[in-house]
Amino acid sequence: MNIHKNAKLTPSGRALIMERYLAGNAPSAIATSLGVSVVTVYKWLRRFREEGEAGLTDRSSRPHHLQTTESPGQVEQIKQLRKQRLPLWRIAAKVGLSLATVARRCRALGLNRLPPLNPPEEVVRYE
Incomplete structure (x- = not known):
């Protein structure tokens, strides 16, 4: 220290x-x-x-454990609802979690932005 x-x-x-x-x-x-x-x-x-x-001796001020607010079932539900392109506030209301928690979990899952949820369209070229 x-x-x-x-x-x-x-x-x-x-x-x-x-x-x-x-x-x-x-x-x-x-x-x-x-x-x-x-x-x-x-x-x-x-x-x-x-x-x-x-x-x-000095002790660390780091917490021993961090609280997790969502269960694995809620995380899966967030994932499925986000893939249906629902906004974060609506997912938060359906799952029963805060908007900040849903946003944090979506960011961790890589689902925070809507364009990456859609697969890229194939370019059709005529010859």
């Missing part, structure tokens, strides 16, 4: 909290000396108790 220049606590600062706590200092005194809140000190103490040294 990249730590910005004004960060109050880096992994070494969090280790300093543990050292001072294990040396017998009160959490309020540790918080005052490091310029953080008492709640922050207790948070890092709890993480250290639960996870050990690994709990003092």
Whole structure:
């Protein structure tokens, strides 16, 4: 992780909290000396108790999983209705999803534009 220049606590600062706590200092005194809140000190103490040294490192803010709002049956229904050249707002009303969700799914399926839905017409040339 990249730590910005004004960060109050880096992994070494969090280790300093543990050292001072294990040396017998009160959490309020540790918080005052490091310029953080008492709640922050207790948070890092709890993480250290639960996870050990690994709990003092930075964590990713990325979500563990993303919510999917549509079922596979709804995706198939969107696909079939779009191939019938229905507008996105009408598909959204029929399927029961938001317009943004239907538009996102159609774009993922490659069905967001109507001209690609029609096969190219053959050129008839007379000789």
